[in-house]
Amino acid sequence: MREAKIKLSEDELLLVQNAAVILTKNAIIRKAISLFGMLAEEMKTILENEALPDDVKMTTAKISRGENYKGLPYVILDFPRLFTPENIFAIRTMFWWGNYFSVTLHLKGAYKDRYQSVIIENIFLLAERQFSICISSDQWRHELEDDNYISLSRQTEKETSALIQGNQFLKISVKVEFAHWDDSMLKLTELFREILQALRTH
Numbered sequence: 001m002r003e004a005k006i007k008l009s010e011d012e013l014l015l016v017q018n019a020a021v022i023l024t025k026n027a028i029i030r031k032a033i034s035l036f037g038m039l040a041e042e043m044k045t046i047l048e049n050e051a052l053p054d055d056v057k058m059t060t061a062k063i064s065r066g067e068n069y070k071g072l073p074y075v076i077l078d079f080p081r082l083f084t085p086e087n088i089f090a091i092r093t094m095f096w097w098g099n100y101f102s103v104t105l106h107l108k109g110a111y112k113d114r115y116q117s118v119i120i121e122n123i124f125l126l127a128e129r130q131f132s133i134c135i136s137s138d139q140w141r142h143e144l145e146d147d148n149y150i151s152l153s154r155q156t157e158k159e160t161s162a163l164i165q166g167n168q169f170l171k172i173s174v175k176v177e178f179a180h181w182d183d184s185m186l187k188l189t190e191l192f193r194e195i196l197q198a199l200r201t202h
Contacts, residue, residue: 033094036077073097104173104193122198127152134171
């Protein structure tokens with residue numbers, strides 16, 4: 001029999017013997033799911049008073065989880081959520097292990113056409129709250145990296161307007177660091193409200 005040559009580093013050997021690491025990770029994921037469940041209820045109450053399209057308001061919240069977004073565990077709350085091949089209206093809240101929470105408005109097709117001028121008019125509201133806008137061609141990338149997003153505060157209104165009008169989809173996103181976990185419910189709710197405010201005509 002050939003000797004196995006798949007060896008562990010010292011750090012890996014310590015981890016593989018430590019069940020508490022995985023048990024603690026599982027506990028954190030459960031807490032993230034519970035947090036998003038509470039957040040979804042709060043969002044539902046907020047949406048009742050918003051003048052959004054009926055097909056958007058009628059959607060239900062969906063919480064999903066996985067183990068491998070860029071190699072790391074994640075939890076996602078989509079609400080409201082309307083996804084078709086042609087049209088998208090979604091607000092996605094994401095917990096990404098080792099990184100941050102993010103809140104993202106995702107519009108495509110008829111919903112982008114409907115709201116892009118309103119968002120351009122209200123873009124200063126989102127810039128003040130440190131939102132960034134997607135600049136890549138892949139609408140399913142979520143990470144707030146420099147090759148995927150650019151801060152709205154670094155863009156002129158003209159540049160932002162051209163970017164919004166020139167792309168097939170629109171994604172505007174902001175992060176909340178895990179250091180703010182204890183206040184995350186409040187912060188994520190506030191950012192959800194900010195997105196909805198940016199969708200309102202005045």
